[in-house]
Amino acid sequence: MMRSAKVGAAQTPPTLPSPAQGVRWTTPIVETPGIVVLASWVWRLVRFLATLPLRFPVMVASAAASGGAWWWLDWPGLAGLWTAALVVSLVWWRVDSVSFRRWVALRLLAWWRHVMVYRRHWQPVLVISGLAESYQERRYLPRIRRVLCTAWADRVRITLVAGTSPAHFEARVAELAHGFGAPSCRVLVEGPRKITLEFPRRDTLARTVPALDVGARADLGALGVGVREDGARWALRLHGTHVLVAGVTGSGKGSVIWSAIRAMLPAVADNIAQVWAIDPKRMELAYGRDLFAHYADDGESAVAVLELAVAQMQDRARRYAGKRRSHTPTTEDPFVLVVLDEVAFLTAYHPDRDIRKRSENAIATLTSQGRSVGFAVLAALQDPRKEVMNLRNLFPDKVALRLDEASQVDMILGEGARDRGANAHLIDPTLPGVGYVRVEGSPAPVRVRAAYVSDGDITAMTDAYGADSSSDGEAA
Ligand SMILES: Nc1ncnc2c1ncn2[C@@H]1O[C@H](COP(=O)(O)OP(=O)(O)OP(=O)(O)O)[C@@H](O)[C@H]1O
Ligand SMILES: [Mg+2]
Incomplete structure (x- = not known):
């Protein structure tokens, strides 16, 4: 791997005042007296x-x-x-x-x-x-x-x-x-x-991280989905937020999604959490559809699933109104994670304008109102530009995997992220799953690698935790 590929691109830095730049010093420089230095x-x-x-x-x-x-x-x-x-x-x-x-x-x-x-x-x-x-x-x-x-x-x-x-x-x-x-x-x-x-001194994320063990219980506020550069566990919060994972094709978005689903399994098994999956490419999530409470893989059924989530969310909000201000996952009111692979397929690329509009409305409603009633959206996206995805600011938490352009880093991680070292556009293509996130308590973005959940792991997950799921039409 080329070392130069990992460091930041040349930028125009704030310049230091320098006499060489022709700055005229109008006030005399006073030497500090020796006694003061002493x-x-x-x-x-x-x-x-x-x-x-x-x-x-x-x-x-x-x-x-x-x-x-x-x-x-x-x-x-x-x-x-x-x-x-x-x-x-x-x-x-x-x-x-x-x-x-x-x-x-x-x-x-x-x-x-x-x-x-x-x-x-x-x-x-x-x-x-x-x-x-x-x-x-x-x-x-x-x-x-x-x-x-x-x-x-x-x-x-x-x-x-x-x-x-x-x-x-x-x-x-x-x-x-x-x-x-x-x-x-x-x-x-x-x-x-x-x-x-x-x-x-070395790249601690150079090796693939195998799928993490499924714990006895799931902490929906800090799900272990990989490792951080400093060797600590990368904990992703899903309950009480929405997460957007951006990265070019092959950057490893699937591993973030699958690691999150895997870490949630104990809560799914306890019936206090559900995963609703929308998989327009039919490649990413289809493999584990038995794990999902609802699954959709085309425009119509995807919108139906999204609108069903909105309806249930609003029903829950009506029940909570004036009584509760936050959500605790229970079997009656489980935490619902709506997983959306390649969200732009629905919001930008789908040929049917009505589908595009309805999905955008549903995603906007879920992301703006779902947080406190136990609905979260985990969406993956290849191209983070506004023309393609104008809802990205509704996602409080974002993960920047390998990106195409330097300018996209700040679009995802917020202003100044690239200056602080989040060079997501320079991530080595041979390191899928590597990306940058902002973690609580640190303004500096942290380099992370998602654990790789293989097809074999997914099969084992469906064998252990899967049930006959509702599918396309049923969701609607
Ligand atoms: N965390 C990971 N560690 C090691 N290898 C990975 C990891 N994530 C993905 N890969 C490898 O990279 C390939 C591409 O990953 P993945 O399909 O998740 O990318 P993607 O970002 O979802 O791409 P697309 O947008 O085309 O769906 C996978 O087939 C797998 O071999
Ligand atoms: Mg994918």
Whole structure:
């Protein structure tokens, strides 16, 4: 796989003020007096020492006790013993809480990467990529605070130069990734003037993820559908939202849909959830139709299923009105997931205008009113442009698999997603199921891979959980 295929395309970054660009400085630059610089260093040292007992209370207390024993009681032996006990207990604590060897290895690796990669190339990479400046013999270079290594990535914590913002770095992720020899770079904002640059050392999503085990119960608010780049489980929320999965043909939309259905099965078996499937291509969902409460595969029956969902949703809303404001899945009022493969077939490509209009109305009604009464839509789409799908903003959650054009990334994941590293247009075609999502609590999009549910898995699922489903005409 070409490394260059994974990093962001060249973009026009916000430029730093630079005398080389002909900016005229009208106010004189005042050199900071040496005494002020010294005072600032002393202040930092004092602050560090003052906060030390708060950050490492046990260590500081033990060190103080050792020093005290030595100084006042003149017991160096006791001080030595105390220190040894402290070291042993720290090591013991580490061995006990995390894999000690792994911790040490990552610490050593972090030190090595800091010295040999980041510190060594820091200045040239940042100067050439336009993120550092020198002016009147002074260097304005962001400072590396710390380098940490996880099993798959390096995290470089830095302090920004005053006057620059994380946006400058977000616009330069391609240069940074190439500069430090990484497949990609993500910018994580930590606080005022503090950011972390995350450089993966290897692609953790390069291997197909086999279908995940079906749990004993389904958490409809966090269904495990794959893995995240950091190794964590990719949890997809379906209850209380609607999800749009966009990606070119062959990008793996089917694996997201099937992984979601698979993770829901315990709830389906308990009769507190139902899957209603619409499969215009007759290729994706037909295989597991025994799992679905309703199934449709042509325009007429698809609209009938959608309108039936709208009718049931509105009936439920009428019953809830004034009594309940949220839905809890029960056997009387199950959670209903309407799965729509290639939604544009109904809303844009179907030759019958009436079908197009009716499906669009039904989808718009379901997505705008279904959330709080337990109806959700999971739709797949190849082409996210407005002309093809003008309902995409009614889907609160979106998944961007491999896309055709860079401009489509922000259409799906929201403005700024591409600048933050969601290069869905550069996903390797040999990695179906890989995509980007926004997860709660993080503005930066997360790279994920859906688990691959094979035909054999679907057969096993229908054998274990399937029942004779209603079909086309019946749905209507
Ligand atoms: N998560 C995955 N991991 C590994 N391989 C996958 C994954 N998802 C899909 N594939 C492979 O990629 C092929 C295409 O996937 P899929 O049919 O899901 O794409 P799609 O986006 O639904 O395409 P279309 O829009 O044409 O229906 C599959 O036949 C399968 O071999
Ligand atoms: Mg498909």
